[in-house]
Amino acid sequence: xxxxxxxxxxxxxxxxxxxxxxxxxxxxxxxxxxxxxxxxxxxxxxxxxxxxxxxxxxxxxxxxxxxxxxxxxxxxxxxxxxxxxxxxxxxxxxxxxxxxxxxxxxxxxxxxxxxxxxxxxxxxxxxxxxxxxxxxxxxxxxxxxxxxxxxxxxxxxxxxxxxxxxxxxxxxxxxxxxxxxxxxxxxxxxxxxxxxxxxxxxxxxxxxxxxxxxxxxxxxxxxxxxxxxxxxxxxxxxxxxxxxxxxxxxxxxxxxxxxxxxxxxxxxxxxxxxxxxxxxxxxxxxxxxxxxxxxxxxxxxxxxxxxxx
Numbered sequence: 001x002x003x004x005x006x007x008x009x010x011x012x013x014x015x016x017x018x019x020x021x022x023x024x025x026x027x028x029x030x031x032x033x034x035x036x037x038x039x040x041x042x043x044x045x046x047x048x049x050x051x052x053x054x055x056x057x058x059x060x061x062x063x064x065x066x067x068x069x070x071x072x073x074x075x076x077x078x079x080x081x082x083x084x085x086x087x088x089x090x091x092x093x094x095x096x097x098x099x100x101x102x103x104x105x106x107x108x109x110x111x112x113x114x115x116x117x118x119x120x121x122x123x124x125x126x127x128x129x130x131x132x133x134x135x136x137x138x139x140x141x142x143x144x145x146x147x148x149x150x151x152x153x154x155x156x157x158x159x160x161x162x163x164x165x166x167x168x169x170x171x172x173x174x175x176x177x178x179x180x181x182x183x184x185x186x187x188x189x190x191x192x193x194x195x196x197x198x199x200x201x202x203x204x205x206x207x208x209x210x211x212x213x214x215x216x217x218x219x220x221x222x223x224x225x226x227x228x229x230x231x232x233x234x235x236x237x238x239x240x241x242x243x244x245x246x247x248x249x250x251x252x253x254x255x256x257x258x259x260x261x262x263x264x265x266x267x268x269x270x271x272x273x274x275x276x277x278x279x280x281x282x283x284x285x286x287x288x289x290x291x292x293x294x295x296x297x298x299x300x301x302x303x304x305x306x307x308x309x
């Protein structure tokens with residue numbers, strides 16, 4: 001259940017964020033060690049080396065979440081991982097011997113940092129303490145029982161890591177090909193991603209305001225469903241923004257580097273994640289409330305457009 005943060009909640013909230021930040025620093029350090037090890041001892045392509053390091057960092061985050069008995073420790077990894085991956089390549093020690101990043105790489109890196117910082121700040125705002133876990137993970141734990149450790153590792157940690165890694169690959173491909181510059185279409189699709197960040201920010205702000213008012217009026221039927229602002233026309237405008245974000249990044253790269261058309265795979269997987277897992281899960285939970293079918297009938301799933309009968 002969502003609740004307002006009281007003054008007495010600030011200390012456990014602060015301690016929790018500090019401990020998670022330490023976990024992430026250690027995971028990043030561990031990932032860098034693994035990356036150097038596989039580069040020195042292996043003959044894999046650079047993107048496989050990055051993936052291996054990313055997976056090992058995820059394993060460490062998983063161990064931290066098991067120790068704390070809270071899978072929500074993984075939540076900020078979604079928004080932190082792409083920034084770290086790009087920064088590690090762009091600012092790698094040997095980069096000084098190569099041409100500087102292209103304007104396309106700088107453009108995409110700035111967009112991803114903008115997206116990642118905003119999403120991470122939103123997570124920190126909603127974070128309560130290390131004893132509070134996302135309702136979805138608790139539901140999965142109750143449903144899967146003794147199989148939960150496998151669901152926790154593969155479903156909650158590893159699969160999202162693989163999806164967001166493939167979403168970040170187009171920007172990494174652009175960074176590797178430093179001689180390829182941005183064109184007008186790349187710029188325009190980048191604007192789609194920037195617009196998606198603003199769209200998500202507005203949706204999150206509206207939802208935070210609604211939940212605060214709802215906590216003060218728990219018996220008011222007007223607060224059964226969020227039906228204000230963007231949420232008046234879309235049940236999941238924040239998910240729409242996340243989908244648009246990565247389509248913008250992928251198509252921005254494809255327009256400048258058509259031979260990397262396959263890099264849209266990340267955007268496709270990300271879209272499938274929301275359409276077939278996240279949205280059905282959220283709607284199923286909402287369906288337990290009275291009046292959901294009427295609400296669903298008058299409110300589109302994603303596009304914030306008025307529905308005419």
